[in-house]
Amino acid sequence: MSILVFCENIEGTFKKNTLEAITYGRKLAEQTQSPLAAVVNGSPDVEVLKTYGIGKAYLLEGSNTGDSASLAKGIAGVCSKVDASTVILTYNSTGKSIAGQLGILCGAGVVNSVNALPSSLEPFQVSQSVFAGKAEAVVEVPGEKKVLGLQSNSIKIEEAPVDTIDTEIVTSDGGSRVEVIRQDKISGGVPLPEAELVVSGGRGFKGPENWNILEDLAGVLGAATACSRPVSDSDWRPHHEHVGQTGITIRPNLYIAIGISGAIQHLGGVNNSKTIVVINKDPEAPFFKAADYGVVGDLFDVVPRLTEAVKKYKGA
Amino acid sequence: MNILVCIARAVETTAKISFTDNDTRFDDTGVQYIMNPYDEWYSLVRALELKEKEGGEVHVVCVGDSSSEQVIRKALAIGADKAFRIDLEPKTADETAFQLAEFAKSGNYDIIFTGKETVDYNSGLVPPMLSALLDWPFVGIVSDLEYENGEATLSREIEGGVEIVKASLPLVLSATKDLAEQRIPNMRGIMMAKRKPLEVVEAKETAPKVNFVGFSKPEKDTEITYVDPENMDELVRLLSEEAKVI
Incomplete structure (x- = not known):
């Protein structure tokens, strides 16, 4: 066989x-x-x-x-x-x-x-x-x-x-009963389920207009972008980027969670990631308990700084 | 249009996950069960909207023992016309799909709505298995459905986007977010649900093709390292040299 x-x-x-x-x-x-x-x-x-x-x-x-x-x-x-x-x-x-x-x-x-x-x-x-x-x-x-x-x-x-x-x-002699009209693909980017590096954002970003901060970091890392449930529920980001119990489950090598408190439903979707980095200004955020590396600080300062540091590392 | 909506009872998403009987069974002591959100918020509601436009009836069917009746009553309160409970506490997806298919064959349904997966076991196998047992076409992970002149146009999620497909009925679909807006049952719905028919159907003989032999929780011994927010070069160094992920 x-x-x-x-x-x-x-x-x-x-x-x-x-x-x-x-x-x-x-x-x-x-x-x-x-x-x-x-x-x-x-x-x-x-x-x-x-x-x-x-x-x-x-x-x-x-x-x-x-x-x-x-x-x-x-x-x-x-x-x-x-x-x-x-x-x-x-x-x-x-x-x-x-x-x-x-x-x-x-x-x-x-x-x-x-x-x-x-x-x-x-x-x-x-x-x-x-x-x-x-x-x-x-x-x-x-x-x-x-x-x-x-x-x-x-x-x-x-x-x-x-x-x-x-x-x-x-x-195939199946005889097609479903006809494809077209595909609407979001161009570029790394598909989230298979990404090895993922940068994910939560409500800490305050609004979709600030997402470029996250996208810049993902860009220099070559990472896929993801989000928490409140973010997709508020339509800041599309549902297929929502990671967690009612979204998708991923297991990348690196998961960087920014401005996400770490509710149990969210942790479920990512806790098989190899390395987890949590960036949050609240030192009590439950996500720190699941993290390998933690940064307590304002994401609006920390993330651009991290983007620059990655750029420097990649350039070296 | 005659519509069948398959609903399931699922473990509430904030429940603490633990196992009992030597880790062979989920421990549901003190655990709340809910109607599987994909079945309730998106699948059932879109089915009701379709009935409101096209006429006909919406039936719900659930494979489960009497403890499932609470979620079945809720489906009736949201607006389903009639409910059926197949009297079996299912252990596997193939068992559930078989019972649903046998039931669906006895009715005259044009379209079967399901949720894309249950939020506890997540395998998402029941919808495609059901379609194969009926030899009906299947469209999975559907976020939009339009129906005109006997033909359905659906958006299904694919990697990095959506695919728009056309299908004729009969059809099995599995619903994901955005297919409909959640409906909260009102007092009138809840009162009416008590008088709507809920028929108990005997399960048919079947032998599951898989069995769950044990459960475990991944142990992650995380010792967190805090990095100075002013010093992101250090974080990059740790990710590269220690974690070796970049």
Whole structure:
């Protein structure tokens, strides 16, 4: 039985979380001594996948990521073709829509928000984030077939080059019932769920007109921007930047929280970050309890100073 | 238009998270349950708005034991016409989706509204599983829905933006923020909810494909280092040399 990785092709490229999924799949294939294959939406240039250990790729034509049902059917077709025991997907908007459907179509047990390699293969047990990152659950999948949705930044990408990649075109016969009209993307910037560095702001900024202070810092760091719930509720920032229990859960290497007091719902969304920096003028802000580094001071002074310091460091 | 809204009971978001029975079960002693906010604020309310425009009925369905009746009554108070409770305390998403699909097959629904995930277990699996069991199209994480001449135009969240799609009915969608504005039940709604039908449906046999075997809380032994607000060069040095993150 094979390990199959869904490699989402976004405008001809593969994002970081897809490379993480490949690394995860390759390690699982080694552990279980199974062949590894990729299934790709569309037919982009897949040579790059060789670098990460993919020697066989199925190119799925005739399905778009906007129609998750047709895509899930296409992937399910490849699953039976390669007799997949496990399918790895990324836990992003595409993966979230597909994983559950794929589980039903393949009769597989599905675990989403997976954050590590299986802790046991017999029986198959893997951990997943629950309660917005405030806890982890160990989930057992007793059946032979599994679908795993991998959370971003849960595994370090590793190269494992293979010499050749063999491709095969598969046509999805799902018949599309959802038609994509257009995509409105916010240009530039780093997508938040997969960002390694995140700068996040709260009510301490006093209004959206001051957000440039945060954006300047994010700019010099090459970081994604995020916000707390009151900020997105007040429409200072869009909802997809809202981190926390009713927003998104992230686990970057560095999370800089500025002017955020650190309510429990917010901490839940970020407490798996590797390093947390808290900048707040209130020394009693609960967020300091979860921080690795703290700066007690007025963000309007501290943040521009930090931006300058980062510029100096990068220039050096 | 006949609309089905799937609602779930979820752990209130400020609840203290702890586990019992040797860390195999969530400890809900003293914990408040609420209607899952994605189901209530966005999904149910948008369904009611659609009914107000198109006519028809809004039914709510919940897979849960009798302790779920409080959130079901609230859904009726907000404006749903009729409620069904499938009598099973579900343990996994596949179990819940199966019960919902069996129920939906027995009705004549044009559109099924769900919330994108519950705020406790967060897996977001029930909506897509339900669509696959029914073989209906699925649009996930929807922040806007317009309906004209039998066709739905939806905005769904994607990485770094939104995608606008068109779909015909029947359809399963999962709601996120911005799909509707929260409605607070008024006194008249609460009184009327007491007289609205709440039917208990027997659960069907199913075997879950996963099981939760244990829980843990990530331990973070944070020893905070305070940095002088005048000396941001020092913070940059720590982040680079000590934490090695930049």
